[in-house]
Amino acid sequence: MSLRRLFGKKEKQERRILRQIERSGDQLQPEYHRPTPECPHPERWQMYDSMTAEVEVLEFLRTLVTTIKPELVVETGTFSAISTLWIAEGLKANGRGRVISCEFDEPIYRNAKARIEGSGLAEWIELRNESSLEMKIEGTIDLFFSDSDMPIREQEIRRFLPQINPCGIILMHDASSHLKTVRDAALNLEKDGLISAVLLPTPRGLVVAQRKLPRS
Numbered sequence: 001m002s003l004r005r006l007f008g009k010k011e012k013q014e015r016r017i018l019r020q021i022e023r024s025g026d027q028l029q030p031e032y033h034r035p036t037p038e039c040p041h042p043e044r045w046q047m048y049d050s051m052t053a054e055v056e057v058l059e060f061l062r063t064l065v066t067t068i069k070p071e072l073v074v075e076t077g078t079f080s081a082i083s084t085l086w087i088a089e090g091l092k093a094n095g096r097g098r099v100i101s102c103e104f105d106e107p108i109y110r111n112a113k114a115r116i117e118g119s120g121l122a123e124w125i126e127l128r129n130e131s132s133l134e135m136k137i138e139g140t141i142d143l144f145f146s147d148s149d150m151p152i153r154e155q156e157i158r159r160f161l162p163q164i165n166p167c168g169i170i171l172m173h174d175a176s177s178h179l180k181t182v183r184d185a186a187l188n189l190e191k192d193g194l195i196s197a198v199l200l201p202t203p204r205g206l207v208v209a210q211r212k213l214p215r216s
């Protein structure tokens with residue numbers, strides 16, 4: 001089996017992007033994911049790199065945190081910790097709460113740890129070097145941001161759903177009609193009566209969802 005197949009195309013891409021960030025720092029650029037019927041002008045959005053959520057999604061994350069004032073945010077898939085830091089900025093503005101973020105790739109985790117330590121926001125963040133499918137969380141999750149490997153997102157949501165606050169928010173990134181896997185995962189969860197989902201038409205797609213329970 002070739003090394004490329006053994007380590008997986010995605011992992012190689014993540015390491016490659018990290019090396020690029022090391023060389024040239026965070027570079028703002030127009031989003032270059034391909035247009036979709038729901039988002040025909042992706043170039044109107046901005047991004048740092050193709051792994052990190054679109055800048056507008058980062059802004060949305062921070063605003064969501066200041067809007068719903070979560071005690072506990074859980075993020076799956078830290079990568080270079082940019083989204084973690086935007087969430088932490090929201091928590092800092094609130095003066096309360098914490099974000100637990102998990103990254104299962106050790107070199108990527110170490111890189112994220114260094115960025116967080118140099119950010120001045122470390123007190124709001126608990127970074128874990130483990131898989132979202134093994135990570136144990138104590139307590140109720142008020143905001144769940146699912147941004148790990150696309151094929152496992154449905155499993156991830158099903159795993160943490162009982163712990164998610166019924167009034168809380170679930171976000172699933174990469175849910176565009178082009179990146180079909182996550183969109184299908186959200187629609188499956190909805191079909192099974194587990195969540196109510198809104199599909200935001202961003203370049204890579206963002207599901208905003210809530211557990212489907214009788215409303216009070």
Ligand SMILES: C[S@@+](CC[C@H](N)C(=O)[O-])C[C@H]1O[C@@H](n2cnc3c(N)ncnc32)[C@H](O)[C@@H]1O
Pocket residue numbers: 014051052053076077078079080081082083084102103104105108130131132133147148149152
């Ligand atoms: C799209 S990137 C995350 C981007 C980041 N949330 C941001 O917007 O700045 C996905 C990351 O998830 C990690 N990952 C993939 N599967 C995972 C899993 N099961 N548990 C934890 N991390 C995982 C990958 O190594 C990669 O760094």
